[in-house]
Each structure stands twice: as structure tokens, then as C-alpha cells.
């Protein structure tokens with residue numbers, strides 16, 4: 214179980230482990246804290262810009278941290294085609310870190326080896342359960 218402070222600590226620790234080309238795929242219902250976790254990772258990377266939800270733009274870039282951060286929210290992506298249109302490969306196989314909210318919606322595009330994090334609601338309002346793994350072949 215993670216409360217909000219644990220989410221922040223987890224995100225900042227995760228940020229330490231990220232390298233150029235790292236991809237973090239987030240799955241979880243509305244309001245489970247995908248953006249909250251992204252903010253913590255951004256903080257850990259030293260991003261000083263305000264993190265906003267990229268729902269309408271699909272991807273938002275931040276360049277003030279240790280590594281470039283590319284924050285995706287693919288909630289409104291209907292077809293994988295739309296990902297090709299925004300040139301997602303340049304981000305996924307680039308020099309920065311990608312964090313993808315609603316990654317299950319574009320599951321086939323998530324590369325093997327990506328960090329997979331599923332977030333579920335815990336028993337209480339401020340509790341969440343994290344399931345962390347790696348995408349396998």
C-alpha cells in the first residue's frame with residue numbers, strides 16, 4: 214500500500230534508475246495517480262517546469278531535468294495510427310525518458326523491457342497498490 218508520500222518517494226526513487234531510452238508504462242483507473250506519479254518522477258529528474266496533463270496534446274516534453282522527459286497521456290488515442298502521426302518512435306527510441314499514462318490502450322506499441330506499473334485503489338481514500346514489472350516478450 215502506498216499513500217501520497219509513498220507515491221512521491223517511489224517516483225523519486227524510480228527517477229534515479231531511469232536511463233536514456235527508459236519507458237515507464239502506467240495503467241490504472243481514473244484518479245489512481247498516474248499523473249501524480251509522473252510528477253514525482255519529474256521531480257526526481259530535476260524537472261523544474263510545471264507538469265500538466267497532456268491529454269489533448271498526447272505528449273508533453275520537459276527539458277529542464279537530468280534527462281529529457283516525454284510525458285504521454287494516450288487516453289484519447291483511438292488508433293495506434295495516431296501514435297505514428299505524432300512520431301512516437303522518436304520519443305520511445307530517443308535520448309530521454311518516456312512515461313505513458315493509459316499505456317494499456319496502446320499495449321502493442323510498448324517495447325519489451327519497459328517498466329510496467331499498474332496502480333489500483335487501496336482500501337482507503339489515500340491508499341494505492343502498485344504492481345511493478347517489466348514487459349516481457
Ligand SMILES: Nc1ncnc2c1ncn2[C@@H]1O[C@H](COP(=O)(O)OP(=O)(O)OP(=O)(O)O)[C@@H](O)[C@H]1O
Nearest residue numbers: 215216217220243244245246247248249339340341
Ligand atoms: N497514494 C496516492 N498516490 C497518488 N495519488 C493519490 C494517492 N492518494 C490520493 N491521491 C490523489 O489522487 C489523485 C490522483 O490524480 P491523478 O490526476 O494523478 O490521477 P490519474 O491516474 O493521472 O488520472 P487520469 O486517469 O484522469 O489521468 C490526486 O488528487 C492525488 O492527490
Ligand SMILES: [Mg+2]
Nearest residue numbers: 247248266314
Ligand atoms: Mg493523469
